[in-house]
Amino acid sequence: MKYIFFIILLSFFFNSIYSQIDTININNTYDTSQTIYTYTPSQSIYGVRINGSVVLNDYYSLVRVILVKSDSSELLIYEAYPWLYSKDTISFSNAGDETYYLEALDTTYIKIEIVNADISISTILFDTTYNSNIPALRTQYISDLRQNKIDSINNNIQTDTLLWLAGDNDVAQMSFYDKKKIFSNDSILNNQFNTFGFEYYSGGIFSKIGVSLPIYGQK
Secondary structure: OHHHHHHHHHHHHHHHHHOOEEEEEEEEEEOOOEEEEEEOOOOOEOEEEEEEEEEEOOOOOEEEEEEEEOOOOEEEEEEEOHHHOOOOEEEEEEEOOOOOOOOOEOOEEEEEEEEOEEEEEEEEEEEOOOOOOHHHHHHHHHHHHHHHHHHHHHHHHHHOOOOEEEOOOOOOOOOHHHHHHHHOOOOOOOOOOOOOOHHHEEEEOOEEOOEEOOOOOOO
16 A cells, blocks of 8 residues: 555656646636636646635635536536635635546636636646556545545534534545536525535534535435
8 A cells, every 4th residue: 555655656746847737827817607718739638727816705605617528527626615715815726626637638618606706817737748647646636635625624614613524425525527416406505506515514413604404315
């Protein structure tokens, strides 16, 4: 196990050194949902990341940056809502939730979904470097990021003295696109697919500020 982890770290190190990055300057601020960039590369893309900052205006704020593939499926580049952060203004660098490592992406566009928030994007980074260890690197990266989100949500739950607990589960492990298929059909949670962290629910009485929601699937 230690040997495998060492190989992943070594691959990450060399990939970082020799990566070929196409940097696209955006330098724009958005407060409404829209498509922000369409990209038709001359070569395959193996990573998409963004730099910028977000302002969350209240407990119902939501920001997502989404990569849409040529088959119309979606990958999450970045998301922000109050349960993930303990402050209203967040800066991020090299964000790529499901897109930090990719297996050969050709044509794509990037859109944002916003609810009562602002996002400033300075640059979009397209990594065109092939790496044979991308599947393992991607799995490890997504797993670590998921745990970081769970830890952050639990910290905020404790701060607000709520009665539920976040943890890893089958829904949390789903891709963003699969989660969207579930929650976008739920009349309670269908606000730009804003779950208020519910996909990480593992026990207790789930609630967001001022409102208790039923356990998903409970009638």
